[in-house]
Amino acid sequence: MEHFISLNDIKAPEQLLKKALNYQQHPLADHSLGKHKTLGLLFFNSSLRTRLSMQKAAANLGLNCLVLNVEKDSWQLEFEDGVIMNANKAEHIKEAAAVISQYCDLLGIRAFAQLDSKEKDYAETIINAFKTYASIPIINMESATLHPLQSLADWMTIEDNKPIHRPKIVLSWAPHPRALPQAVANSFLEWGQVMDADIVVTHPKGYELSEQFATNYTIEYDQTKALKDADFVYVKNWSSFKAYGQVLNTSSEWTIDAKKMAITNKGKFMHCLPIRRNVVATDAVLDAPTALCIQQAHNRVPAAQAVLAELLVQQEKQSNASAYNL
């Protein structure tokens, strides 16, 4: 694993999951692995879980951590090539990424979709620019289209709570007052490609997700039908991919409530948080013992830790390999 941007970066997803589950039980197992190494965390957007869980994971590995709110603490960055930089952007990603690579051993980037242009967002302009111009491993802390640290924590949570049979997992769209990115849903389904589960996606027409990340799931436009016999209900809002970035529906008919959960096979409720109570799901659902959101958030630390550890070990191997080549 050279970077951690999408599932494609991971040779053995099952092993990474196992590693994360091991850190869940033994958080201090490798408390010196990161000694004298530095993790940089760059935030272009708000963050609670990702910000804190990455720092906690770093501390568990003995890594030094540098946190930067890019545009508040530092300079606005230019990502386009060949531009005459005479407007409001003071620094080009070429310099910023090269410089930060010298101060850090690993680099996490959070840069949400801007939902203006499908092309720009799905080209992953920002995280790919860091990948291109940085010389250290890049960790996706939610990019325009993917949020793999969340997915790893999500699938850990499913592993911890799964029934004996192959589980049925329903990913249900839910309403939200603002237009949100598709990253969490994309990433969850991408991981679904390699996990042992039957996946059904349910949403109003017009909310079909990109086929770029996964196709091995059934779409069922009738939420009630979809929920039948579900072992897990992963709920999430996203804006339209087709009518890019638009909110086509805000109907509370899609809100997950106790009645809907009753249709499932004693299904567990999942959400990545933050969640709008009584919009995305009702208080009754969120306060029930079947809600796994807090467990999912808990698993963000061991998930991050597994990724950081894996990248550190790879880096060590490469560094030894190049030493032998001298």
Place this chain on the structure above:
Amino acid sequence: MEHFISLNDIKAPEQLLKKALNYQQHPLADHSLGKHKTLGLLFFNSSLRTRLSMQKAAANLGLNCLVLNVEKDSWQLEFEDGVIMNANKAEHIKEAAAVISQYCDLLGIRAFAQLDSKEKDYAETIINAFKTYASIPIINMESATLHPLQSLADWMTIEDNKPIHRPKIVLSWAPHPRALPQAVANSFLEWGQVMDADIVVTHPKGYELSEQFATNYTIEYDQTKALKDADFVYVKNWSSFKAYGQVLNTSSEWTIDAKKMAITNKGKFMHCLPIRRNVVATDAVLDAPTALCIQQAHNRVPAAQAVLAELLVQQEKQSNASAYNL
């Protein structure tokens, strides 16, 4: 001590004071007590002393520290129950507190009074919500009505500077251009309940404080009379409690100057800082050797350290106790 929110949480205030005075002399006495433990610090408001002294105290105990400017770095939080969250607040305290509890072992909260509603502020909506929904000890870094870390540092400073006789301490209101909370005054008087001192409070009519925290003091509306024979003059502005949050008086007649200090018994001047020079007190008063403000600020580190250490030790005991119960 399960939390550190008000004096009521402390079984033996005198012992906590003693512990703090010990850290004042031996800051590194317990430099490994917090090893592999994490302190979260959540700021809803500005902070200089609290922010830095908490981090310094954590470092002295070997605690890892995660600092979050809640609304700038993360999401706006909803504190009301049962709300349909379709406005500007993205996350409910129920989730936020539960999640952060999993990443941290101790949690400091700064959330000032908003001075809109006496009911809301004096119900301590924010810090009590954290107490309710978090599963770890909560530390008050100035809530709507109290600032006990300041008070502990204040009473340490009095201990270090007190005369042989039982001291007379005057808490004097002073003018200020903005409406300020009553927290520092409330908390100082609450601690006064258990300390050995005669306390006189002086302020213009209409500025009477809540009787919720202390009543064992004399109110003297004539500042000159009040100051007579004072050993300590604690100066602080607060907005009206009765005409809640209002500024009823901005008269510089209440400003503390050298003439007024001359009425005292070679009295020491105290203030929690930040202080508006030549509004609350004159340069001459602040630059005199009798001003203790910088000592008070110095004592914020050992005060915080005593509280953190006490909570860590309690946590250890409880964790051992539950281990034996298995």
Place this chain on the structure above:
Amino acid sequence: MEHFISLNDIKAPEQLLKKALNYQQHPLADHSLGKHKTLGLLFFNSSLRTRLSMQKAAANLGLNCLVLNVEKDSWQLEFEDGVIMNANKAEHIKEAAAVISQYCDLLGIRAFAQLDSKEKDYAETIINAFKTYASIPIINMESATLHPLQSLADWMTIEDNKPIHRPKIVLSWAPHPRALPQAVANSFLEWGQVMDADIVVTHPKGYELSEQFATNYTIEYDQTKALKDADFVYVKNWSSFKAYGQVLNTSSEWTIDAKKMAITNKGKFMHCLPIRRNVVATDAVLDAPTALCIQQAHNRVPAAQAVLAELLVQQEKQSNASAYNL
């Protein structure tokens, strides 16, 4: 060395340079020197390199680091004496500096020129106020008129890349859409006073720098003539010193391009970053192997580390000396 504000604070600049070059090769040589000591970093302005390189240097020395965005995290500071503080500034530098001195062992300050008043900026109001009212060593992280951490890194880079002969170094002004301080240019020339180099400064008329810091250089208003035989071309925009803070020229004729670099003696290109591509210099210049900007940024860590280490060692000596005097 008691502070690190200007070259005047450094008894032996050559030795400091040597020390920095040693840390460049052996970053962990003194990894326990700062144990149980605290570095405070106060930012009044944006920062990428300074912010991260200082934290990295601190980590390399085992120093604890407290970072504060002064006006965002804390209170607006008053720097004038005798003011009645009834406007928007909540705390006076006298208190702030004295308080922070108690929490930290070393203190870095970033406070840019405001370019409103030459008198105020060149009096170094802010950093000098910290020097006056703090009781710990002050480190200049770019003040109104100087940026010596940058200069130390710059001259390390020159040392690493210099020809056998005494180098010719050209400091060339370049256009920029905004009015920028003169600090980097002033500081580079101040260091030039003690380094072994022929220095030529080239800029449009009206952009003459203050003679306060250096005079041992030639001014050549013809950029082409200036560049002839240059071994290094240090490029930087600054606003006018004479017509203080004004932008007198934005002509792209002063932009450094490949043609201009071809006039030099295979000259190396230098810039402190952030740089406006295709305004200050073209992509071709910045992407050529002769560009040293990324090396300069790399050297910010060992430069900062040398300064921090030097101040720590001095502090230790003084502390021992006062112990013997008891």
